[in-house]
Amino acid sequence: MDLIGLRHEIFVARWTLLSGFTTTMEVSVLVIIIGTIFGLLLGLGLTYGNRPLRWLIRAYVDIIRGIPALVLIFFAYYATSLIGLNVSPFGAGVFALGAFATAHIGELTRGAVQSIPQAQTDAAKSIGLGFWKRLAYAILPQALRRMLPSWVNIASEMVKGSTLLSLIGVLDLLLAAQQAIARSFLIIEFYMALMIVYFVINFTISRIGAVVERRMAYVRF
Amino acid sequence: MRYNFNWPVIWRNADRLYDGLLLGLAIAIVALAAGCIIGIALAACRQSRSPLLRLPATAFVEVLRNTPLLLLVFFVYFGLPELGISAFDNLQCFTLTLAIYSGAYLTEVFRAGLAAIPTAYIEAGKAIGLTSWQRLRYVILPVLFRIVLPSLSSTLISLFKDTALAAAIGVPELTYGARWINVNTFQVLETWTVTAGFYLAASYVIAVVLRRVERRYAMVR
Numbered sequence: 001m002d003l004i005g006l007r008h009e010i011f012v013a014r015w016t017l018l019s020g021f022t023t024t025m026e027v028s029v030l031v032i033i034i035g036t037i038f039g040l041l042l043g044l045g046l047t048y049g050n051r052p053l054r055w056l057i058r059a060y061v062d063i064i065r066g067i068p069a070l071v072l073i074f075f076a077y078y079a080t081s082l083i084g085l086n087v088s089p090f091g092a093g094v095f096a097l098g099a100f101a102t103a104h105i106g107e108l109t110r111g112a113v114q115s116i117p118q119a120q121t122d123a124a125k126s127i128g129l130g131f132w133k134r135l136a137y138a139i140l141p142q143a144l145r146r147m148l149p150s151w152v153n154i155a156s157e158m159v160k161g162s163t164l165l166s167l168i169g170v171l172d173l174l175l176a177a178q179q180a181i182a183r184s185f186l187i188i189e190f191y192m193a194l195m196i197v198y199f200v201i202n203f204t205i206s207r208i209g210a211v212v213e214r215r216m217a218y219v220r221f
Numbered sequence: 222m223r224y225n226f227n228w229p230v231i232w233r234n235a236d237r238l239y240d241g242l243l244l245g246l247a248i249a250i251v252a253l254a255a256g257c258i259i260g261i262a263l264a265a266c267r268q269s270r271s272p273l274l275r276l277p278a279t280a281f282v283e284v285l286r287n288t289p290l291l292l293l294v295f296f297v298y299f300g301l302p303e304l305g306i307s308a309f310d311n312l313q314c315f316t317l318t319l320a321i322y323s324g325a326y327l328t329e330v331f332r333a334g335l336a337a338i339p340t341a342y343i344e345a346g347k348a349i350g351l352t353s354w355q356r357l358r359y360v361i362l363p364v365l366f367r368i369v370l371p372s373l374s375s376t377l378i379s380l381f382k383d384t385a386l387a388a389a390i391g392v393p394e395l396t397y398g399a400r401w402i403n404v405n406t407f408q409v410l411e412t413w414t415v416t417a418g419f420y421l422a423a424s425y426v427i428a429v430v431l432r433r434v435e436r437r438y439a440m441v442r
């Protein structure tokens with residue numbers, strides 16, 4: 001382990017590594033936001049939609065969940081050029097990972113919403129709340145709490161999944177480090193350093209999740 | 222712009238996809254088998270009273286679970302030769318990585334499984350005079366596997382999907398074959414549609430087969 005050499009090489013490549021880190025964080029945040037918004041919508045559609053809508057969403061969710069994220073990324077990357085869209089690797093990658101996250105969060109939302117006892121809906125109906133108010137005041141506040149631990153898992157999966165974008169040429173943290181490795185041959189050192197970085201990112205996410213969970217957990221079942 | 226569909230060219234090259242599919246399945250099964258051994262060993266370490274066993278096992282599992290698989294693959298494939306171990310080719314490196322990765326995930330599964338074994342079983346084993354080794358062999362392990370069977374089958378499916386990453390280091394599995402056809406024929410849509418179909422079909426078949434196995438062997442709790 002050549003830690004002095006590693007420090008020097010990190011300094012030499014600091015701007016590339018920094019921009020790689022920024023890209024990784026950008027991809028992760030974008031994908032998590034996209035996945036959460038559309039996933040919640042799909043999950044509600046799966047629970048409350050009419051039959052054709054449910055079938056459509058079910059097909060989408062099951063197909064996407066059955067395909068490796070890498071295949072989705074290649075598909076999006078190579079296929080967007082065909083329909084005349086000049087999408088950057090970054091855009092194609094975020095699109096593919098976002099579609100992936102959407103399917104997973106959709107399924108998660110469905111499970112959480114359906115796990116809320118029917119009595120809750122009945123109670124909300126009996127005090128005269130309409131559909132949207134029932135959702136906003138009775139169902140979602142409970143369902144979102146139940147989703148939180150798995151949502152945190154999916155979020156950290158997406159941070160890890162963002163490395164796949166390096167395979168279509170997005171200069172993320174992994175690709176930036178590989179460029180530094182190509183110059184310095186400090187293979188073990190750089191990959192170990194990356195492991196620590198990803199560990200810290202994911203550990204932070206899971207800590208934040210745990211804190212939020214504790215603060216929100218005033219409903220006990 | 223016009224896009225001319227040309228399916229025959231995919232079927233002419235479909236050997237790469239079939240072979241890739243089988244290779245991916247083989248990798249996933251080997252990785253799961255090795256992962257079970259690693260997982261049981263680490264789960265036992267994490268339950269041990271000695272911190273000398275518990276802490277390293279915990280650290281190992283936590284770091285691996287928070288590291289992107291692609292990073293681990295590169296670490297093993299490019300890092301091992303630097304440590305003087307260059308006996309493994311890319312297929313062996315990938316299988317090794319996937320085995321360790323699944324071992325880290327399965328540790329949690331086996332830990333939960335061990336906790337779910339009724340203590341009465343172990344006491345019964347003691348009562349009829351089995352040695353601790355015999356208790357492990359005839360009481361704990363058979364019950365453990367029946368408890369964790371559903372988790373093992375979902376792990377196998379996700380490992381199979383993870384084999385797509387082997388394409389990054391040139392292992393000729395399904396995604397690698399798809400990429401080859403893609404860049405040699407430029408029939409992007411057909412290639413990736415067929416590939417996605419292969420992954421879906423394989424995951425579906427695994428799920429159906431394993432559900433039958435589960436119905437036969439899984440513990441009713």
